[in-house]
Amino acid sequence: MVSGLDRALEALGGMHLGSKRLGLVTNAASFTADFQSSKSYLCKNLPITDLFAPEHGLGSFVADGKEVADQRDSETGLVVHSLYGSDGGKVDAAVCADLDYLIFDIQDVGLRFYTYIATLRQLLELGKPLIVLDRPNPLGGLVVEGPILESRLESFVGPSGLPVRYGLTIGELAFWMQSQYGYTGELSLVELSGYKRSDLWLDTAQPWIMTSPALSHxxxxxxxxxxxxxxxxxxxxxxxxxxxxxxxxxxxxxxxxxxxxxxxxxxxxxxxxxxxxxxxxxxxxxxxxxxxxxxxxxxxxxxxxxxxxxxxxxxxxxxxxxxxxxxxxxxxxxFGSEAVWDDKLAAVLQKAEQESQTFMKQKRSFERYGN
Incomplete structure (x- = not known):
C-alpha cells in the first residue's frame, strides 16, 4: 500500500505548484513509507508557507478538548495555525486568505466522532482549493456501524448524515462531505495505490503511529x-x-x-x-x-x-x-441514554443496523477502491 503522501510529488507535478502559496494541514502521525514526517517531506519539496494543525496540535500531544494555540514550528520556522478551539467554532477564513491551495494530510480513524473529520468539513466549507492526500481507513471499508446522525444532534464530534463507523477513506469522505453539504470549492485527491476496501490496518504492513494522545494502540x-x-x-x-x-x-x-x-x-x-x-x-x-x-x-x-x-x-x-x-x-x-435499557436495546440496535445498511448503499458512489 502506497499512501497519498508518498505519491504526492508525482501526482501534483502537473499542477505547477512551484509558483503557488501552499498551506499544509497535518500532525505528528503522518509519515512517508520511509518515516519522514509529512511536514518535513513536503516542506522540503513544495512551496509550503503555512502549517495548520487540528485538535491535539501539530505534535498530537495536547489533551482532548484543550485549546490549541498558534505557535512557530522549530524545524521549518513556519507559523502553525491552530484549527481547533474547545468551543468547536468555525475556522477563521482569514488565516488562509493568502494561500492558493491547502493540502490535507492527516491520518483519521474512520469514525464520526473523531474531530479531524469535522476540521476537514470546515476547510471544505471555506471553499479554498483543497488537495487531500489519501490515507487508509484503519477499520477498513466494508463495515458500517451505528445510526445516521440527525442534524439536531450535530456538533464538532458529530457531522450530520454519518453513521459512527462509515467505511470510507479520508479522501472518499471529503467527496461525500462536498456532496452531502453542498460545498462547491475545488477538491482534488491523491489516491492510495495498492489499497483494497477489505484491508484493515493490520493488512497495510505499516506500524500504527499514535494519532492522538488516547489512541496509542x-x-x-x-x-x-x-x-x-x-x-x-x-x-x-x-x-x-x-x-x-x-x-x-x-x-x-x-x-x-x-x-x-x-x-x-x-x-x-x-x-x-x-x-x-x-x-x-x-x-x-x-x-x-x-x-x-x-x-x-x-x-x-x-x-x-x-x-x-x-x-x-x-x-x-x-x-x-x-x-x-x-x-x-x-x-x-x-440517541438518548434510554436506548441502553433492557426493553429498548433490541429496537435501537435494529434501527442502527437498518441505517448502517442505508449508508452502505449511499457511500458506494464515493468509493474509489475495490474490495
Missing part, C-alpha cells in the same frame, strides 16, 4: 468505535491509563460480577477480563476503579458499537442508581 482504535460513548457517562473510559478504551470502569463496579454477566452475552471477536486501575487524569483521577479489560480476538468479527451498547445495558441493569449519563452521550451515540 491499534486495539484501542478499534474499541474506540464503541467505547468512546463512555465519555458520555460517569464510567472511566480508561483515560489516564496506558490503555484508553481498552479498559473501563468505576469505583462502584464489581469487576468479577460484571465479567460474569458480560460473558453470558456470547460476544463475537472480543472477550473481557476483570481489571482494577487508578487513572492518573480525567474521571476518577487518583481513585481505584474496577471494571473490564477488552481483548480483541478477531478484528473482522468485532462490532464495537453494538458491543459497547450491550455492555452498557448490563451495567445499567446492575447499577441503575450509580450509572449516569450526560448530554454528551447523545452527541456521540446519536
Amino acid at each position: 491499534l486495539q484501542g482504535v478499534f474499541l474506540y468505535a464503541g467505547f468512546c460513548m463512555l465519555e458520555g457517562t460517569n464510567l472511566s473510559e480508561g483515560r489516564g491509563t496506558s490503555a484508553p478504551f481498552e479498559v473501563f470502569g468505576a469505583p462502584f463496579i464489581d469487576s468479577y460480577r460484571l465479567s460474569a454477566e458480560v460473558g453470558k452475552l456470547g460476544l463475537q471477536g472480543v472477550v473481557f477480563t476483570p481489571v482494577s486501575f487508578v487513572p492518573s487524569q480525567s474521571k476518577y483521577q487518583g481513585q481505584l476503579c474496577h471494571g473490564l479489560y477488552a481483548h480483541i480476538l478477531d478484528y473482522h468479527l468485532l462490532r464495537p458499537f453494538s458491543v459497547c451498547l450491550r455492555v452498557l445495558s448490563i451495567i445499567q441493569r446492575m447499577y441503575p442508581n450509580a450509572l449516569t449519563f450526560n448530554a454528551h452521550f447523545s452527541k456521540l451515540a446519536g
